[in-house]
Amino acid sequence: MSEKELKTPLVDELEEGPWPSFVKEIKSLDNPKAKDLLGVLERSYRDKVGHWKHGGLVGVMGYGGGVIGRYNDLPDEFPEVAAFHTLRVNHPAGWFYTSDVLRKLCDVWEEHGSGLTNMHGSTGDIIFLGCSTEELEPTFKKLTELGFDLGGSGSCLRTPSCCNGMARCEWACYDTMALTYDLTMEYQDELHRPPFPYKFKFKMAGCANDCVASIARADMSIIGTWKDEIRIDADAVKEYAEAGDLDILVDVVSRCPTKCMSWDGQELLIDDADCVKCMHCINAMPKALAPGKDRGATILVGSKAPIIGGALLSSVMVPFLKMEPPYEDLKELVDALWELWGEHGKNRERIGEFIQRIGLGNFLDQIGLDPTPEMIAQPRANPYIFYELDDEDEYEDDED
């Protein structure tokens, strides 16, 4: 196909309009791989079926993750992309790069691959799209010389990722980037050698705004929060009120999910005992309100996108944990979760599905966590935990 003039009328339509076009980007590569890639896509649009399959035996020596084998099912027609594997490259925490290192990464990829990248994949990694099987090891070698490593795939721990936390944001309740780096280093074996029934993702969010959407995507969501009172700058509250751009009663107080705020036109009061740290009031009045000073994170477990079963959101496991190196309590919890799910999880069963199957009560019992009132689906409703009387209690009740 590469030799012939490739006609791609359906794909070409995606070049029209003022918006950026991936077709323009791919065409700008002007190489045989790019032409065949667009050819496969044109066929998919015409046939109304995807012509890609993934998986298989490809990888780099010693690793069970980081390379996703991709093959098209029309190799005779599109030989340049017969094998067009994806490489996941472990990104730095918070996705900070120098322009110099980006150039070097791109040089490696132009030399050994298609030159197409995806910044970044949904797991967070730098994605190199389109490597032949023969070029996998040379690419990996060049990446390691630059100080980069492959990320996770398959049933590995996936590359931990985070919001850029304290590096860029005043609301970060713990150092998300430090924790991401620490977990990446601690769990190198799990990242490269698949030990689990299925994938496991950590995502670190500095506050409940959850800019990395950890509550919807991570098997363990570590979301920054605080224990003490929201800090209020009364003068700044007054300035908001006088400026008139914000109706404090309508836009802030009435939208508080637990109705723990009041505003009499002069003074803003917050009943912190009822506050669920949702961040709404702080987002609405950032100059006047700020998270408290006793900070840490809530640990939630079990979310996933709906690939096999339905989508799940994470549930609270530990309401508050200080997030300070060496993160021993967190790692102890992680080890307990992996031990139980690793041994009893079914093939391709995410930890959230495992918890649903065996029940949260049994799960907590097995990992040695006591149930707490925060382990609920929604505030003040729908408890997961049903307290059961043990035999002795029942006997005492009977006696009464």
Next chain:
Amino acid sequence: MSEEVSVQEVADAMYQLVKETYGKKNLKPMDLTKAMFSQYGRDRCSKQTCKAAIRELIDNGRCIYSYIGGSYVTLPPES
């Protein structure tokens, strides 16, 4: 207490199992680990030993990882 089995012996036993089930059943690392627990008993064969044995098999090329929906340990194509 019985003597702990060596990493090499566990690696050989795992390799044998992968060979016997090749083309019939896909084995995950945990399947291999559980098989070793049954074969040697948990008092003689720890999770750490199994982990080291799988690493040994992969690093010396006797086995490779495959991905078919999940990740499995299998024989290299030339086998």
